[in-house]
Amino acid sequence: MIHETIVTTAACDGRPHIAPMGARYEGDHVILSPFRPSTTLDNIVASRAAVLNFTTDVRVFAGCVTHCMTDWPTLAASCVASVRLAESLAHAELELDELRDDAERPVLRMKCVYRENHAPFAGFNRAQSAVVEGAILVSRLFMLPADKVDREMAYLQIAIDKTAGDNERTAWGWLVAAVARHRASLESSGGHTATAAVHH
Incomplete structure (x- = not known):
């Protein structure tokens, strides 16, 4: 099962990057498989960290893929060298556990080290x-x-x-x-x- 989420990462200079991305779950691990070239991939390899953001504000998904709006407010993550969306229902902070390299689509096995809820889920729309x-x-x-x-x-x-x-x-x-x-x-x-x- 693939879940559509927003993945946030930070470059070495702290600059945030926000991207819609499908995520799979294996116990306490999250599997991400970005296509190359990928800023998300580059940031994770450099920082060994990322954040999954769970949001019903679908403007984030549409804004990122259309480039109409990509500068969504972020906050520093609590436990990892990354950022999270300031407005989300919840987030999960991840650390890189394993990188299975591939010329087209590497597989990142990320361990969840911290979770936090921020607002209730109102239901499906x-x-x-x-x-x-x-x-x-x-x-x-x-x-x-x-x-x-x-x-x-x-x-x-x-x-x-x-x-x-x-x-x-x-x-x-x-x-x-x-x-x-x-x-x-x-x-x-x-x-x-x-x-x-x-x-x-």
């Missing part, structure tokens, strides 16, 4: 889930057929229309605009451009 799915689509525009993107975005739009609040509508707007920009770049280059992958 369909629009929030739709934004997360939309963010995954946008991160893969360079490899997905346009008709598949259109079909899935149209279906996700139903949940947005029925259940979204202000944050979800803002995030969805960023995603829709990102798809439009991608299509415009394809047209302007004759349909042969390759959109850069999102670097986590």
